[in-house]
Amino acid sequence: MTTVTVWNEYRVEKEDDEAREVYPEGIHGAIADFLEDEEFDVQTATIDDPEHGLTEETLNETDVLTWWGHEAHEEVADEVVERVRQQVLSGMGLVVLHSGHFSKIFKRLMGTTCDLKWRNEAERERIWTVEPGHPIAEGVPESIEVPEAEMYGERFDVPAPDTLVFTSWFEGGEVFRSGCCYRRGAGRIFYFRPGHETYPIYHQSEIQQVVTNAVEWAENVNSTSPSFGNVPEPPEEG
Amino acid sequence: MTTVTVWNEYRVEKEDDEAREVYPEGIHGAIADFLEDEEFDVQTATIDDPEHGLTEETLNETDVLTWWGHEAHEEVADEVVERVRQQVLSGMGLVVLHSGHFSKIFKRLMGTTCDLKWRNEAERERIWTVEPGHPIAEGVPESIEVPEAEMYGERFDVPAPDTLVFTSWFEGGEVFRSGCCYRRGAGRIFYFRPGHETYPIYHQSEIQQVVTNAVEWAENVNSTSPSFGNVPEPPEEG
Amino acid sequence: MTTVTVWNEYRVEKEDDEAREVYPEGIHGAIADFLEDEEFDVQTATIDDPEHGLTEETLNETDVLTWWGHEAHEEVADEVVERVRQQVLSGMGLVVLHSGHFSKIFKRLMGTTCDLKWRNEAERERIWTVEPGHPIAEGVPESIEVPEAEMYGERFDVPAPDTLVFTSWFEGGEVFRSGCCYRRGAGRIFYFRPGHETYPIYHQSEIQQVVTNAVEWAENVNSTSPSFGNVPEPPEEG
């Protein structure tokens, strides 16, 4: 059984009436909810838990970590970020959501600024599947309409994804690479754009389908750990 | 000096008043015109020339071939297609434009259907640069607005490009991977979406800039031809 | 349950004593054998079956097709090659083995010559895992030693793989990209180098593990088929 840890900053839902109304149990609550329906073993963690809820023990038993953060990226301790990074490189999956593009962990794994354009004017978004044969697109319609969304626009300053699965269209005239797959170390990373705290995007079934697929895709392959360092004896002797 | 052969089907501009008005010298005439300004050595060829203007001799002296075709793809002789393909694999650059996505040569080199969605309703297109550090984006603004265009929409059934440089937004709600780089054999291929016969898109300076950059990028590297076949003597003897 | 069709030319094992001794039931027999142990639903087909055993009906029920051919590539009917290609583009998986690099179907899907260097001198091969987190590397050691193999050497004239999983070392001094993943249309293709008719390579358990993993990886995702062609009504209706 796949163990998923749903991480959420969990600040804006406590501070902002609009966000609380949309996500009364927090964004993590909404995500955990639909993932539990898929028979994952789901736990949640937030920034204000000890060690942000991401202890060595928790990470060791996590197959896939999902990450939503926004205003408090800088408060996440560098030590915990490094711990998460090591776990990803060792094979833990990571699904980074929406404003998580600016999280320390995503920027650290990408090596770039991860910057983008944005505008929060409740615009219509259409998310087009550009790679329909990819497992993360399974059961997802050709395009998903999100009635109201915060716009994210290109240039998105990330390494070119290993696979680009989705691209978004926005009412105001921008486009965005919305679904990006990366392999780093033995781990898999999926960045998925949709999901702002004041729009009910994570309550939308097609969005839930994508996140569910992403968790399945990102799950740790039971890989043979490579050895590193000095190899005094060559495989070819003599 | 780079030798460019601008190939055009050159049918619709003779048959259709609207197209003739926009491209009185043919689409190839318009493209040759702005490429000559860049000090390339430019020649043109069309479907009704003997061997479609693509003799062995012509191809041998061509560094980069640009391709525009639409309604007569099936009339291009398989033998000539194969000749062009061999030349690309040996290092000749190929810039495929707009409806050329359905040309025999592009489909043959891609291996896929190269199908897409389309709608010809004079929609506004915005072409966003997603890879600003790429040579084909040099001097190109962050986005190019095309006032009236035929829409091409995803799923574009091609192999994922080696590099995706541009993505288009359309007024009607679609997106499209508009600028796609491929390496095949020793040759480079660039597919660039814009350019319909009844819109003055190839008269637009930003579009001309992209095509010019693409020709420069696609030019043959003076590469060492690999040897193939049986190698009876191993490099390591003994 | 995954249905696998194991295709084999099945000529050399009938003509050559050495090959028959190593693969008395044919190469397809050996491959079918270990795939059946993995609880796939396995059937075989050979070049001398009617329609090469690849009827529309057979392909429609096939999730993954494996392909081994060598001396009779040219005898495979173009019509059947096109039928297989359409099936791959629609989502059927394809695992191309060893000398299948020169099969019509692989060359057609790649668009390139698929040429390479070779030498058949029973050299030692070491297949190194370069992407240990990939599902095709699951349970596979860091390197597989093949005691005697036909050498294939770079330049391997294929499009750069979407993912490179294995690279081979040869005693005589060459290297080769041995495990190459491609996505074409809705289908997945894996090329795996090892396996010559006169060496017992498909009897080796690590090789069997890779082929088994490849079949699982290549299996059809239950994807939403994109629609193509004219879209008269834009998603955005103004």
Place this chain on the structure above:
Amino acid sequence: MTTVTVWNEYRVEKEDDEAREVYPEGIHGAIADFLEDEEFDVQTATIDDPEHGLTEETLNETDVLTWWGHEAHEEVADEVVERVRQQVLSGMGLVVLHSGHFSKIFKRLMGTTCDLKWRNEAERERIWTVEPGHPIAEGVPESIEVPEAEMYGERFDVPAPDTLVFTSWFEGGEVFRSGCCYRRGAGRIFYFRPGHETYPIYHQSEIQQVVTNAVEWAENVNSTSPSFGNVPEPPEEG
């Protein structure tokens, strides 16, 4: 004219007789020497220069930075590493050489451990060109023989390169992805494996050719800087 800054740790050549004999002017001296012959504008910098020779001013006028370091990676100040990283993301080219795989700047830009296997036993290395049409392979033979080299072996824990140009074979039985291209931000990065302090590898003309090509390839494209952040006015108004 392209300005190249050749950075070298410059410790081992002062401490170790063998290294000093091979590189009496330091490794940077040898590299600067052959780059000057190519009519680049070349300057050098070493770890013991103030700010490691990498002041804001120096970096601003640098088109391409080459990096060789080994035992003192940890002594490079984080502030300087971050300065270099920002410059790369803004378009400066970076050519990382041999043991530079473990430099702070390379690890920071890759996001992974950049670990590998190694053995220093003066083994023969053959560097095979796998992408002969790439500009970095221009004028380079199909394979380069390095008579004596330190072995680096896979798994090389880096993100899959955007383009893999070279792969190495080693006498002792290992392989290695020796020439790896990356695009990060607006900048280009090339990792090139060969070059140990006690072997005259940078005196070998084919190796010099590769480094020269890499510098040319990595040079800053005169790109349009994307804008980031809030875009209050949508491109589509009304």
